[in-house]
Amino acid sequence: MQAATLLLAMLAGGLPHPLIQKGFEHFYNLEYDEAILAFRQFIARYPEEPRGYNHLAQSILYREMLRTGALETELVSGNNPFLRRPKMNPSPEDQKEFGDAIQRAMELSQERLKRNPRDTQALYTLGVAHGLRANYNFLVRKAWTDALRDATQARKLHNRVTELDPSFVDARLVQGVHEYVVGSLPWQWRMLGFLVGFRGNKEAGIRILREVAEKGDVNRLDAKVLLCAIYRRERKPELAVPLIRELLAAFPRNYLLYFELAQMYSDLGDKEKALEALARLEQLRNSGVPGFTRVPAEKIYFARGNIQFWYRDLDEALENIRKAAARADHLDLNTGVLAWMRLGQIYDLKGRRKEAIEAYRQAIAYAPESDAAKESRRYLSAPYRRPDIPG
Numbered sequence: 001m002q003a004a005t006l007l008l009a010m011l012a013g014g015l016p017h018p019l020i021q022k023g024f025e026h027f028y029n030l031e032y033d034e035a036i037l038a039f040r041q042f043i044a045r046y047p048e049e050p051r052g053y054n055h056l057a058q059s060i061l062y063r064e065m066l067r068t069g070a071l072e073t074e075l076v077s078g079n080n081p082f083l084r085r086p087k088m089n090p091s092p093e094d095q096k097e098f099g100d101a102i103q104r105a106m107e108l109s110q111e112r113l114k115r116n117p118r119d120t121q122a123l124y125t126l127g128v129a130h131g132l133r134a135n136y137n138f139l140v141r142k143a144w145t146d147a148l149r150d151a152t153q154a155r156k157l158h159n160r161v162t163e164l165d166p167s168f169v170d171a172r173l174v175q176g177v178h179e180y181v182v183g184s185l186p187w188q189w190r191m192l193g194f195l196v197g198f199r200g201n202k203e204a205g206i207r208i209l210r211e212v213a214e215k216g217d218v219n220r221l222d223a224k225v226l227l228c229a230i231y232r233r234e235r236k237p238e239l240a241v242p243l244i245r246e247l248l249a250a251f252p253r254n255y256l257l258y259f260e261l262a263q264m265y266s267d268l269g270d271k272e273k274a275l276e277a278l279a280r281l282e283q284l285r286n287s288g289v290p291g292f293t294r295v296p297a298e299k300i301y302f303a304r305g306n307i308q309f310w311y312r313d314l315d316e317a318l319e320n321i322r323k324a325a326a327r328a329d330h331l332d333l334n335t336g337v338l339a340w341m342r343l344g345q346i347y348d349l350k351g352r353r354k355e356a357i358e359a360y361r362q363a364i365a366y367a368p369e370s371d372a373a374k375e376s377r378r379y380l381s382a383p384y385r386r387p388d389i390p391g
Contacts, residue, residue, distance in 0.1 A: 023042065029254070063094075069335050071256060072259060090375060106126060231243075237267040238265040238291045325359070343359040
């Protein structure tokens with residue numbers, strides 16, 4: 001649920017269908033293999049429906065995002081720029097299936113628009129396909145200009161939808177996302193030719209997403225997910241907490257929401273509630289509750305230790321972060337490299353310089369091109385220091 005996801009146009013409209021409902025029940029509970037199976041079944045039954053291909057492509061992309069840790073808010077500061085997200089490397093098979101699905105969704109939508117240029121569903125599914133390809137270009141290809149161009153095209157298509165049918169509130173999702181994303185970009189990026197005349201506005205984007213969250217149909221929950229990510233990025237955790245609790249009630253097997261809830265409470269300054277959220281997650285995992293057995297214990301150790309680190313509980317943080325780093329191969333790339341860097345920082349704050357250097361070297365070896373590895377290189381020559389902790 002981090003910044004990278006904000007380029008995504010999420011659901012592809014249309015009347016509910018049992019297979020689509022089933023697919024998205026799995027999707028929002030992080031069960032992407034099951035979601036992909038349901039959407040493949042829908043495509044087999046309705047091969048001329050573009051939305052099925054969009055759903056399939058979205059699930060393939062999100063499965064890879066989960067694997068790499070790209071679905072979570074930033075674990076360090078929560079405000080990394082959009083353009084510094086790490087590149088993902090999906091398998092050739094996933095890349096082909098994603099590309100084929102997007103291409104087919106676009107072809108089917110365009111065929112319908114040739115017959116009726118005012119077909120709002122076809123305009124909508126075409127816009128969603130562009131939005132999904134924007135996210136792929138951003139995360140996988142690291143083709144930022146292509147990503148923004150696709151996102152802009154998605155916005156134009158969905159603008160046309162709402163011109164033709166002002167009651168089509170779900171089409172406002174992409175508009176809100178585009179306003180927020182472009183409004184968050186450095187001014188140099190806003191000078192691109194296809195963005196000339198469109199400055200973007202973060203507050204306008206948030207207002208639009210709130211409207212979709214209140215009045216939308218298929219995109220109501222997606223707007224709430226995006227608002228959670230935005231509130232985290234804008235340092236407004238008090239607005240995110242009630243949304244996360246609502247999402248937890250709707251998707252009880254989505255374990256990432258517990259990590260998000262803990263982070264939001266931590267940002268609010270409520271350490272006890274933050275740790276309680278993680279304790280609840282750990283209890284569900286240890287009890288074998290469906291969906292939670294997939295959570296690596298090391299991820300919980302890291303999240304707990306990270307909170308303790310920021311609250312200056314260095315002894316407790318050291319115990320948990322050391323457990324996470326010792327089994328970093330069980331973690332996603334993002335969390336694993338952060339565990340090693342954080343371990344080095346704790347050792348530095350405790351005056352254990354030799355051990356700190358070794359931890360930083362482990363971080364660099366673990367993910368050499370990551371931001372955490374680059375930061376760790378700086379600490380090899382100068383110990384990490386925090387102004388609120390003497391050292």
